[in-house]
Amino acid sequence: MARESTQQRLVVADLRGGRNGTDPPLMLREPTESFQGSAKTGTGEVVAAYNVDWYNATFAHKRHGASLQSIGSPLVGNISFLGRHVPSTDETVAELWMADDSSPPVVAHLVPGPNIVAVSMKDPVTGGPWDLMGASIHGKYMLAYDSGVPRLHCWDGTSVRRTGLHGPADPFTITDSGSGTYPPQFRAYRWRVITKSGSVVVRRSEYNFGQGIFPSGTGSGVTITTPAPPNEGETDWELEGSPDGINYFLIQTLPLATVSYTDTTAPGQYSTFPLSPTTGTYALQKSYRYIAIDQNRVLGWGSFTPTDPQHRLEFSAAGGSSNITDEERVPLANYIDLDEADSGPPTGLIGPVFGAFYVFKYRQVWKLVATGNVNQPYSVYPISKVIGALNQQSIRLAEDASGNPAIYFLSTRGPYRLGLQGLEYLGHQIEDLWLGPTQRMNLAAPIPAHAVYHSDVRQVWFWFAVGNQTEPSLKVMFDVVRSSWALHQGASTRARCSAMYANTWGATMSRDLKPYVGSNDLPASPKVLKCDDQTVTGDASEAYRAYVLTKPYLLGGLGAYCTVGQGMLVAESASGVELQLSLVRDFGKETRVSYCNLTPEGAETRVQKLFDAAALGSAWAMQITLGDQAAIANRWRVDAMTINYVREQAVV
Numbered sequence: 001m002a003r004e005s006t007q008q009r010l011v012v013a014d015l016r017g018g019r020n021g022t023d024p025p026l027m028l029r030e031p032t033e034s035f036q037g038s039a040k041t042g043t044g045e046v047v048a049a050y051n052v053d054w055y056n057a058t059f060a061h062k063r064h065g066a067s068l069q070s071i072g073s074p075l076v077g078n079i080s081f082l083g084r085h086v087p088s089t090d091e092t093v094a095e096l097w098m099a100d101d102s103s104p105p106v107v108a109h110l111v112p113g114p115n116i117v118a119v120s121m122k123d124p125v126t127g128g129p130w131d132l133m134g135a136s137i138h139g140k141y142m143l144a145y146d147s148g149v150p151r152l153h154c155w156d157g158t159s160v161r162r163t164g165l166h167g168p169a170d171p172f173t174i175t176d177s178g179s180g181t182y183p184p185q186f187r188a189y190r191w192r193v194i195t196k197s198g199s200v201v202v203r204r205s206e207y208n209f210g211q212g213i214f215p216s217g218t219g220s221g222v223t224i225t226t227p228a229p230p231n232e233g234e235t236d237w238e239l240e241g242s243p244d245g246i247n248y249f250l251i252q253t254l255p256l257a258t259v260s261y262t263d264t265t266a267p268g269q270y271s272t273f274p275l276s277p278t279t280g281t282y283a284l285q286k287s288y289r290y291i292a293i294d295q296n297r298v299l300g301w302g303s304f305t306p307t308d309p310q311h312r313l314e315f316s317a318a319g320g321s322s323n324i325t326d327e328e329r330v331p332l333a334n335y336i337d338l339d340e341a342d343s344g345p346p347t348g349l350i351g352p353v354f355g356a357f358y359v360f361k362y363r364q365v366w367k368l369v370a371t372g373n374v375n376q377p378y379s380v381y382p383i384s385k386v387i388g389a390l391n392q393q394s395i396r397l398a399e400d401a402s403g404n405p406a407i408y409f410l411s412t413r414g415p416y417r418l419g420l421q422g423l424e425y426l427g428h429q430i431e432d433l434w435l436g437p438t439q440r441m442n443l444a445a446p447i448p449a450h451a452v453y454h455s456d457v458r459q460v461w462f463w464f465a466v467g468n469q470t471e472p473s474l475k476v477m478f479d480v481v482r483s484s485w486a487l488h489q490g491a492s493t494r495a496r497c498s499a500m501y502a503n504t505w506g507a508t509m510s511r512d513l514k515p516y517v518g519s520n521d522l523p524a525s526p527k528v529l530k531c532d533d534q535t536v537t538g539d540a541s542e543a544y545r546a547y548v549l550t551k552p553y554l555l556g557g558l559g560a561y562c563t564v565g566q567g568m569l570v571a572e573s574a575s576g577v578e579l580q581l582s583l584v585r586d587f588g589k590e591t592r593v594s595y596c597n598l599t600p601e602g603a604e605t606r607v608q609k610l611f612d613a614a615a616l617g618s619a620w621a622m623q624i625t626l627g628d629q630a631a632i633a634n635r636w637r638v639d640a641m642t643i644n645y646v647r648e649q650a651v652v
């Protein structure tokens with residue numbers, strides 16, 4: 001059959017479909033687009049996409065670098081927790097909270113100035129610092145962590161203390177006092193501690209067990225003597241009296257320095273005093289594993305205390321219901337049990353999404369919907385009893401392609417989205433990274449994964465551990481607009497933790513946010529990197545390579561051959577930046593290399609450059625690798641490229 005010699009042109013202009021390492025290369029999605037007016041029906045997929053994204057780019061854009069931040073003392077170990085706390089409505093005073101892995105872990109926060117300040121801890125962290133979780137409410141920063149003390153903690157602007165107030169544990173003494181005719185009529189007493197700010201009660205404990213007495217009838221009153229208080233910041237104590245041991249009334253408030261009080265009031269007069277709070281009104285919050293804020297309530301899920309119910313969700317009193325630290329107390333009926341001891345441990349809690357909160361187990365997801373009933377504020381619905389979340393750190397609030405709120409999380413089989421479309425699996429294109437035969441997610445890693453949502457570029461970043469790694473060593477970027485993936489590698493991708501925080505630090509913190517990570521393998525320690533930093537071209541001092549490898553193109557048709565020749569690209573001008581084009585024949589049988597410099601000839605912002613050294617003959621399948629030749633500190637953005645080819649022969 002005769003040769004065909006008509007020259008044709010392949011235009012590769014839209015690779016925003018991202019990497020697909022799962023499907024056979026020939027089956028990857030290909031865009032139908034040209035610059036001659038044909039309609040675009042989809043975005044093309046690629047075999048590999050390293051250290052690139054598609055923000056304001058069609059072919060590919062090399063991701064921005066990461067800059068090492070100077071945080072200094074008092075942190076000394078690897079940064080293992082990052083969190084953002086806004087103590088008021090003013091975002092310029094936002095704080096970056098950090099914890100290292102020293103023994104015990106040091107907790108500090110970056111405050112406007114900027115200054116790194118160590119935090120005074122009532123109870124140090126005894127568990128893994130990477131398990132810390134923070135949430136802001138009413139100016140406080142609630143902190144869930146394992147301290148060996150069965151309590152939730154909070155930063156109140158002065159120190160990290162236990163929430164609420166522990167009730168008096170030791171018995172008190174009741175004795176006759178003086179001489180007189182105080183009637184020998186039964187009465188009972190109990191006491192509790194409070195914290196006052198000026199004359200206002202800001203915290204109150206539960207009472208201790210009541211004790212009754214029949215006075216002798218020959219005394220002038222009954223003296224109540226209290227033992228040492230719990231030492232949790234209390235300032236005063238309240239004495240409650242009861243004529244029957246059932247109904248108690250607040251008969252006296254005294255400073256802690258006054259350890260004894262003599263009651264001379266007849267029991268029949270107790271009812272003229274304020275009625276004491278109902279039992280359980282000031283019950284303590286547990287050592288929750290996960291917390292979330294629902295307007296004026298604190299939600300707590302799971303517990304670091306093994307003897308507690310592990311699959312119980314508790315919710316604090318509603319703010320304003322008593323005006324005595326409502327977010328730090330849990331009335332006894334304020335809980336919901338969700339399949340105790342079923343489907344693995346609790347793994348996360350997040351919301352709101354359209355007013356609903358979501359509770360995660362290892363293999364379950366539950367939805368909490370507001371009822372409007374103050375006493376029973378939530379109805380619960382099971383979303384899935386098959387799919388759950390790996391850990392809290394890999395669950396993030398974000399958006400879908402239309403801008404609707406959505407939750408992204410990692411499960412045992414990969415990434416999911418939960419939003420208007422229900423539960424959606426997103427991980428097909430990266431199953432080779434998650435479930436591949438040579439590279440598999442390490443589900444047993446102590447720090448399996450974490451994530452951030454970078455809203456400015458509408459990307460969700462996931463870090464996760466693979467193989468025998470005990471902490472994250474890979475990062476994947478998910479573009480929520482195009483549902484596309486890229487794989488990122490480098491120092492900023494080997495990180496224990498991540499959080500969004502102010503782009504610039506100073507006496508005021510900027511309102512625009514960037515992702516920050518606690519890197520685990522750079523020379524300096526401790527290490528915090530600001531990612532997506534447009535002022536740098538590497539991860540701190542480490543350069544990285546960026547490139548894409550396209551799908552195979554059967555330019556001659558299946559079973560036929562072609563000759564591939566001259567190519568051209570359109571890219572953003574970049575002085576001194578040189579890109580490498582590799583033409584790959586027949587899945588690696590042969591590779592031809594050419595180079596192109598993006599330096600402009602004048603002041604043009606876009607350049608059209610020729611690749612003229614690379615050529616292939618007798619290719620039945622042709623792929624293109626375009627990007628950096630090796631790890632190098634530079635930046636580039638490619639819009640499109642073309643390849644000329646000639647069909648050699650038809651199918652024999």
